[in-house]
Amino acid sequence: MDKKIRSAKIAYMYGLLDSIPLILGYLPVAAAFGLAVQGAGFGTGEGLLFSALVFAGGSQFALLELLRGGTSLVASVFISLCLNLRHVLYGPVIAPLFKGIKPSKIPLLSFGLTDEVFATAQVRLPAIPLNLRPWWLLGLETGAYSSWVIGTGMGALGSAALLNFSPVLSNALKFAPAALFFSLFLPMLKKQTLIPVLTATLVTLFFSVKGYSAYGIIAAAIVGPLTGLLGERLWKTS
Structure with missing residues (x-):
């Protein structure tokens, strides 16, 4: 057990520190999503709202492409849920590490439980004092979530500036979601x-x-x- 973590504030700060590798991984992908948002014809504000409310990584690209292609909102949301069904398993797997947690904290912590957050938590949580684990996880999720939203804004604003400078780039941006998908998919x-x-x-x-x-x-x-x-x-x- 990590004896340095003695208070909620320290646990939260350690969670933020442990989120640095996630931040470094999230920022470029989130920026690519912001760029794809512009290519799909949506505004910067819509892209930020998208990432702030959905926070689903790769499936956001799929959802964006579906909406851009004219798929109905209901069908798009259903497909996105199907793509993220694995998250249903994360809660039961990680729950034993949070014995006695207040039910009021569960929705907030569940919202930020991405693939990378889950993997990091599985490794680090056993070393955190039981009563401080929610604060550490909240810190980890804060770093991951903030970097995803900020990265989206950076990508959207950057691509908007490029489009103002060279409007011909709008045609290239239309292929950004598909290009990113293949770049992530082919190595696997x-x-x-x-x-x-x-x-x-x-x-x-x-x-x-x-x-x-x-x-x-x-x-x-x-x-x-x-x-x-x-x-x-x-x-x-x-």
Whole structure:
């Protein structure tokens, strides 16, 4: 147990310090999102509100692209929820580390529980005194959340300035969400993920050809992982 953490204020500050690696990772991606917001035809204020209320990292790009493509708001939100279903598992996994926490603190701490925050908390929380863990986690989430919103604003304002300087860049910005998606996606494409990815791609393509692109994304999000799980089980039993 870390004996230096003796008060709520110190625990919060340590949480902020532990968020520095997350901040360094979030700022460039958030700036790219701000740039994509401008490319999609939304304003800086809308981009900031988007990041402040959603705070969902990669799925924000998907949601932005869906809205830009004319998908209904209801379908876009549903697809975004499907993409973030893994977060349902984070609470039960991390709950044993917060025995006796006041119920009033749970919604705030849950809102900031991203993939990176969850991974960091899993490693660091056991060393934090039990009664001070909520304050440490709040500090960690404050750093992560602030950097995401600030990064979005930086990207949106920067791209807006570039557009004023050179309006021709507006055509290039329209491809920013798709370009970022592929830059994040391609390094993860490995031999064991090839079949699930190809299956999900074919499912999406089929629905797109039929004119149901939004439903294709939902179907691919379900079929792709199931194909991966089935393939893994068959591999182990063979």
